[in-house]
Amino acid sequence: xxxxxxxxxSAVRAAAGDLGGPVLGLGSYRILGLxxxxxxxxxxxVVIELAVADPLLDIxxxxxxxxxxxxxxxxxLSVVLLGVVFYIPQFLQxxxxxxxHAGGMRRIRRVWRRSGPRPGxxx
Numbered sequence: 486x487x488x489x490x491x492x493x494x495s496a497v498r499a500a501a502g503d504l505g506g507p508v509l510g511l512g513s514y515r516i517l518g519l520x521x522x523x524x525x526x527x528x529x530x531v532v533i534e535l536a537v538a539d540p541l542l543d544i545x546x547x548x549x550x551x552x553x554x555x556x557x558x559x560x561x562l563s564v565v566l567l568g569v570v571f572y573i574p575q576f577l578q579x580x581x582x583x584x585x586h587a588g589g590m591r592r593i594r595r596v597w598r599r600s601g602p603r604p605g606x607x608x
Contacts, residue, residue: 531544573592574588574589574592577591577592
């Protein structure tokens with residue numbers, strides 16, 4: 486039951502941008518309510534995970550700097566790569582004036598060239 490509560494809360498928090506964040510602004514009561522709900526849900530998750538014998542995520546691991554640093558770097562890298570995946574096609578279509586198919590074929594050709602076997606001597 487509690488997992489369902491967190492799952493629904495995550496869906497609401499993830500959709501906050503679509504629920505009027507850009508239109509209403511960050512100071513509106515609706516967005517402030519969602520941010521407060523997010524903070525309380527995160528605090529409840531941490532309390533529950535520290536209390537159970539077999540947690541989904543062992544919060545105690547974040548005490549170690551190497552683990553925390555690697556998680557931060559992985560998160561930043563994931564956001565950057567996701568941004569690149571979405572913004573390169575937009576750039577090619579909007580700024581360069583290419584059609585969607587032409588931009589995709591051009592990018593696929595470069596990926597194939599870089600990932601395939603390279604003929605010639607390998608030193």
